Amino acid sequence: MKEKLNYSYYPGCSLHASAGEYDLSTRELFKKLKIGLTEVPDWFCCGATPAHNVDELLSLSLCAKNLELADKVEGDLAVACAACFSRLKTTQNVLSESEVKRKQVEKAIDAPVILDSHVKHLLEILARDLGPERLAQSVNKPLSGLKVACYYGCLLTRPTDVPNLDCVEAPTIMEDVLKAVGAETVAWTHRMECCGANFTLSRPGVVIQLTNAILDSAKAAGADCVMVACPLCHGNLDIRQKEIEGVYSVNYNLPVFYLTQLVGLAVGLGPDKLGLAAMMVNPLPLLKEKGLL
Amino acid sequence: MSRIGVFVCHCGENISRTVDVERVAAQVGKLPGVAFATDYKYMCSDPGQNLLKKAIIEQKLSHVVVAACSPRMHERTFRKAVESAGINPFLCEMANIREHCSWVHENREEATVKAIEIVGMMVERVKKNRVLPTITVPVTKRSLVIGGGIAGIQAALDIADCGHEVVLVEREPSIGGHMAQLSETFPTLDCSQCIMTPKMVDVANHPKIKLYSYSEIELVEGYIGNFQVTIRKKARSVDEDKCTGCGLCMEKCPIKKIPSKFDCNLGMRTAIYVPFPQAVPNTPVIDRENCTKFKTGKCGLCQKVCGPGAVDYEQEDRLIVEPVGAIVVATGFDLYTINEKPKGSMIKGYGEFGHGKIPDVIDGMTFERLASASGPTGGKILRPSDGKEPKQIVFIQCIGSRAREKGISYCSKVCCMYTAKHTMLYHHKVHDGQAYVFFMDARTPGKSYDEFWRRSIEEEEAVYIRGMVSRLYQKGDKIVVMGSDIAVGVQVEIEADMVVLATAIQPQKGADTLAQKLGISYDKYNFYSEAHAKLRPVECATAGIYLAGACQGPKDIPDTVSQASAAAAKVMTLFAKDQLEREPIVARVREAGCVGCFYCKKVCPYGAVEEKEIRDRQGNLIRVVAYVNPGVCGGCGTCQATCPSKSVELDGYTDEQIVAMIEAL
Ligand SMILES: Cc1cc2nc3c(=O)[nH]c(=O)nc-3n(C[C@H](O)[C@H](O)[C@H](O)COP(=O)(O)OP(=O)(O)OC[C@H]3O[C@@H](n4cnc5c(N)ncnc54)[C@H](O)[C@@H]3O)c2cc1C
Ligand code: SF4
Ligand code: SF4
Numbered sequence: 001m002k003e004k005l006n007y008s009y010y011p012g013c014s015l016h017a018s019a020g021e022y023d024l025s026t027r028e029l030f031k032k033l034k035i036g037l038t039e040v041p042d043w044f045c046c047g048a049t050p051a052h053n054v055d056e057l058l059s060l061s062l063c064a065k066n067l068e069l070a071d072k073v074e075g076d077l078a079v080a081c082a083a084c085f086s087r088l089k090t091t092q093n094v095l096s097e098s099e100v101k102r103k104q105v106e107k108a109i110d111a112p113v114i115l116d117s118h119v120k121h122l123l124e125i126l127a128r129d130l131g132p133e134r135l136a137q138s139v140n141k142p143l144s145g146l147k148v149a150c151y152y153g154c155l156l157t158r159p160t161d162v163p164n165l166d167c168v169e170a171p172t173i174m175e176d177v178l179k180a181v182g183a184e185t186v187a188w189t190h191r192m193e194c195c196g197a198n199f200t201l202s203r204p205g206v207v208i209q210l211t212n213a214i215l216d217s218a219k220a221a222g223a224d225c226v227m228v229a230c231p232l233c234h235g236n237l238d239i240r241q242k243e244i245e246g247v248y249s250v251n252y253n254l255p256v257f258y259l260t261q262l263v264g265l266a267v268g269l270g271p272d273k274l275g276l277a278a279m280m281v282n283p284l285p286l287l288k289e290k291g292l293l
Numbered sequence: 294m295s296r297i298g299v300f301v302c303h304c305g306e307n308i309s310r311t312v313d314v315e316r317v318a319a320q321v322g323k324l325p326g327v328a329f330a331t332d333y334k335y336m337c338s339d340p341g342q343n344l345l346k347k348a349i350i351e352q353k354l355s356h357v358v359v360a361a362c363s364p365r366m367h368e369r370t371f372r373k374a375v376e377s378a379g380i381n382p383f384l385c386e387m388a389n390i391r392e393h394c395s396w397v398h399e400n401r402e403e404a405t406v407k408a409i410e411i412v413g414m415m416v417e418r419v420k421k422n423r424v425l426p427t428i429t430v431p432v433t434k435r436s437l438v439i440g441g442g443i444a445g446i447q448a449a450l451d452i453a454d455c456g457h458e459v460v461l462v463e464r465e466p467s468i469g470g471h472m473a474q475l476s477e478t479f480p481t482l483d484c485s486q487c488i489m490t491p492k493m494v495d496v497a498n499h500p501k502i503k504l505y506s507y508s509e510i511e512l513v514e515g516y517i518g519n520f521q522v523t524i525r526k527k528a529r530s531v532d533e534d535k536c537t538g539c540g541l542c543m544e545k546c547p548i549k550k551i552p553s554k555f556d557c558n559l560g561m562r563t564a565i566y567v568p569f570p571q572a573v574p575n576t577p578v579i580d581r582e583n584c585t586k587f588k589t590g591k592c593g594l595c596q597k598v599c600g601p602g603a604v605d606y607e608q609e610d611r612l613i614v615e616p617v618g619a620i621v622v623a624t625g626f627d628l629y630t631i632n633e634k635p636k637g638s639m640i641k642g643y644g645e646f647g648h649g650k651i652p653d654v655i656d657g658m659t660f661e662r663l664a665s666a667s668g669p670t671g672g673k674i675l676r677p678s679d680g681k682e683p684k685q686i687v688f689i690q691c692i693g694s695r696a697r698e699k700g701i702s703y704c705s706k707v708c709c710m711y712t713a714k715h716t717m718l719y720h721h722k723v724h725d726g727q728a729y730v731f732f733m734d735a736r737t738p739g740k741s742y743d744e745f746w747r748r749s750i751e752e753e754e755a756v757y758i759r760g761m762v763s764r765l766y767q768k769g770d771k772i773v774v775m776g777s778d779i780a781v782g783v784q785v786e787i788e789a790d791m792v793v794l795a796t797a798i799q800p801q802k803g804a805d806t807l808a809q810k811l812g813i814s815y816d817k818y819n820f821y822s823e824a825h826a827k828l829r830p831v832e833c834a835t836a837g838i839y840l841a842g843a844c845q846g847p848k849d850i851p852d853t854v855s856q857a858s859a860a861a862a863k864v865m866t867l868f869a870k871d872q873l874e875r876e877p878i879v880a881r882v883r884e885a886g887c888v889g890c891f892y893c894k895k896v897c898p899y900g901a902v903e904e905k906e907i908r909d910r911q912g913n914l915i916r917v918v919a920y921v922n923p924g925v926c927g928g929c930g931t932c933q934a935t936c937p938s939k940s941v942e943l944d945g946y947t948d949e950q951i952v953a954m955i956e957a958l
Contacts (some may be wrong), residue, residue, distance in 0.1 A: 160698040168698070169764075170644020189766035189773070192645070 006036035008073035013045050019231035021275025026262040028273040038223040040070045046081045049198050061108040063091035068111045076118040082155040082230035085121045102258045124165050126158045129171050132180035142182025145290050149223035150174035153233040154194045181266035188221035190214045193213045195236040211236045212244045215252045225255040255283035295442035296328035298354040301334035302361035311395040313405040322410045350380040358417045360388040360412045369583045374652040383425040388415040417957035425877040430924045432518040433618035434868045442470020444842025444857045445623035451861035453501035460615045461505045467572035476665035480745040491574040513810050518618045518873045519836025528608040533893045535603035542595035550615045556761035557659040560669030619864040627799040629693040630771050641699045645764045652678040660793045664718045683790030687713045687774045690732040693797030708795035708846040709736045713746045716755035728755045798847040799881045821845050831860045877944040878945045879926035884942035888919040894930035901925035
């Protein structure tokens with residue numbers, strides 16, 4: 001048995017707001033798996049998608065300061081949101097390559113820049129640090145019979161020039177985790193297509209079109225549900241699903257789970273600990289049908 | 294007392310910009326033993342060399358130091374000049390004050406002081422130089438050519454036509470390489486078979502060419518003019534001398550469903566086979582992995598039907614040693630299999646394109662086989678999945694090539710042209726079909742090339758879309774191509790019946806292993822490196838080894854053939870002399886000191902150290918000492934560093950010389 005796993009935790013803004021169930025299920029899952037998780041005290045927004053489009057120094061500094069705060073807590077940094085993950089990694093990469101920018105940021109945050117800490121997405125922690133074998137050992141309710149479409153979206157494996165968690169265009173890390181907990185994964189075409197992310201507020205028309213293509217493809221591949229690892233993807237696929245069904249006169253009825261919710265189910269956590277009630281597309285009928293509740 | 298002459302070069306401004314050359318000459322002129330010191334703008338030019346020669350005679354110089362560029366650049370030039378003025382060339386040394394000094398420094402004062410020190414070191418060194426005799430070695434006037442694609446074939450024919458024997462080694466059962474697989478060739482659309490097969494026949498019939506097909510290089514020993522090459526002739530299971538090529542065995546062989554590599558797995562072959570009907574030699578080979586006889590001991594049909602009794606299941610690999618004087622490497626290329634993500638490789642694969650999963654996503658070479666009159670469909674363009682004629686076909690260029698984030702940054706050079714060719718062949722065969730091409734740029738430099746490309750658009754109605762494709766997926770019996778048109782700034786989706794990927798040209802698998810056997814260098818992609826990109830494009834840095842064709846970098850047929858003929862010309866230049874001169878920078882053993890431990894023999898990477906017996910007058914053995922064969926010694930100096938009794942030294946790099954340099958500092 002390896003030593004006990006311990007992480008500092010950067011939830012990101014969404015997990016304290018629209019994606020509360022992601023936060024809840026993450027904490028509960030880690031508790032159940034006996035993995036230490038300590039929230040970084042005083043963390044704040046990383047700037048996510050807007051900041052780096054407006055001001056690079058600002059975006060780098062926001063991330064650098066959070067990295068510095070996280071460094072005071074023991075363990076590698078666990079990140080739940082794909083956008084936060086991408087920004088934090090990019091910051092480390094940019095700052096390790098440019099001394100000029102490093103100096104600017106150091107001045108801006110009035111603290112040292114931490115470049116050698118490990119930033120890890122929850123997926124990596126489950127698939128690599130814990131590993132499929134140990135994960136499988138913790139399963140007491142295998143998700144057998146559940147056909148899941150794993151949706152990666154754009155940011156989990158990007159940008160391409162930053163050392164990232166899996167192959168940019170054809171990753172398998174989500175499928176690896178789900179196989180370990182007994183679920184079936186479907187091969188489908190839109191697993192890496194963009195959902196429009198935060199354009200959901202400024203250009204809803206575009207987001208509805210993109211998201212529809214994703215749901216359509218998942219349905220066509222025979223999936224019962226979709227799994228995501230990012231609160232922005234979740235927002236579009238879950239919250240907008242009813243609206244999309246109306247616009248295109250279709251019926252998808254595809255529950256959209258967070259990674260931690262599905263894995264949580266498999267290790268025996270109940271619906272209340274996974275925040276299933278917060279999901280817009282009600283997953284309970286599906287889970288009952290599959291005998292998972 | 295030596296009378297040393299020092300000549301400081303400005304190298305135009307390359308040196309004098311940062312180094313005060315006049316001061317260097319003045320300063321060095323004061324050193325003991327230096328009889329003459331001067332500076333000049335271009336020492337390597339004709340007046341520069343004349344200045345050197347004149348000074349040697351007038352000043353009665355005994356040694357020379359030229360302070361200029363790297364010895365790799367001009368050591369030969371100056372040693373030749375010195376020799377013509379009557380001094381042994383090895384009493385001339387170069388002090389490198391360009392690469393080692395002026396190019397890497399900015400501060401003029403500091404650079405000048407450093408230059409003075411560098412030259413001072415060489416002055417002390419040259420005092421210890423000894424007169425060295427030039428070593429000559431005989432030349433074996435036979436050549437080895439590795440690889441029997443169009444490059445190897447052309448080089449072999451050119452050398453053999455000059456009357457020199459050629460040993461041609463091909464790994465596959467037949468020569469021909471990739472060109473034998475092509476349908477019609479740009480820029481003239483002549484049929485590849487028609488221009489290729491006569492050359493293959495010429496090889497087979499040439500009295501001066503010894504062809505080893507289905508063979509590989511096992512070991513290469515020796516050096517320029519005198520290589521010993523061990524060739525592994527793999528067991529063919531058919532006796533080449535007895536076989537008449539009647540083909541009865543292939544007719545009768547019951548194992549008929551093995552995907553043919555030559556036909557890019559579109560067609561099938563038997564277990565005993567020739568890769569294609571025009572193969573040279575036209576002798577079948579048994580694929581032992583798939584043959585029932587080898588798998589279970591039963592069958593044996595081919596042996597029963599073979600009239601001349603050529604089938605021989607007992608045949609074994611044979612090792613043959615061939616002495617040759619020169620080697621031409623022409624091992625060609627392979628296409629990048631994009632669905633693979635080779636372990637430990639920097640290349641990342643294209644899982645998103647479904648190549649290998651979606652049957653109608655094929656590569657360019659597979660399209661060549663579909664379009665070839667002698668191919669598995671008889672030249673009809675038909676989809677591999679259901680044999681239907683594709684009415685919408687999409688070609689995608691630059692797959693793997695020019696994609697830094699995927700691991701390959703170079704351009705494969707031939708794909709723009711062959712894709713244009715493919716759209717034409719398609720249009721000629723499917724009149725009501727539409728071809729689309731996704732491309733980044735169309736690179737068509739070459740005689741009649743751009744005209745050819747324009748023709749595919751203007752006359753053959755191909756639609757070119759500037760932009761790349763992000764993903765391919767199967768939808769019903771269509772393949773959805775998701776791409777972008779960056780000229781218009783929109784996303785494009787095409788429902789295609791078939792997709793052809795122009796995948797990157799890579800060196801042959803195992804190119805690195807062969808390079809290590811030959812002792813030649815290769816780049817990070819495993820393409821073989823030429824000695825100089827501009828001035829020595831067909832020679833390797835290793836003397837006596839030459840390059841031809843796509844093994845050195847992506848090339849089309851005209852470029853390949855030109856390079857092959859150039860390599861042949863280089864071989865003939867070498868063979869024009871009976872004796873080769875080589876630098877006498879070789880190790881020499883001081884027998885009195887040698888204790889016979891033979892550590893040197895163990896470390897010598899060239900295998901140059903031999904054991905020599907010392908006997909008294911009665912013939913009794915007294916001692917065994919080391920002896921360095923000057924013909925084989927590579928001059929690396931490893932033995933010198935290893936010898937515990939300091940009894941072996943490299944001429945030109947003795948301890949005495951090196952210590953003198955250090956002491957001068
Ligand atoms: C799809 C496609 C279409 C093309 N169309 C055209 C065209 O229309 N016009 C044009 O000008 N060019 C075209 N080309 C380019 C053309 O194929 C090459 O220029 C040419 O084949 C290069 O010849 P080569 O002899 O260097 O290499 P190859 O043809 O690859 O031959 C190399 C030979 O060496 C052998 N070999 C490899 N390793 C070893 C080893 N270790 N020991 C012994 N033997 C070995 C191989 O088996 C092979 O027989 C095309 C290329 C492609 C991919
Ligand atoms: S091996 Fe025998 S049967 Fe086969 S081609 Fe040669 S001669 Fe004919
Ligand atoms: S022995 Fe092997 S090659 Fe010969 S006919 Fe039988 S299967 Fe074919």
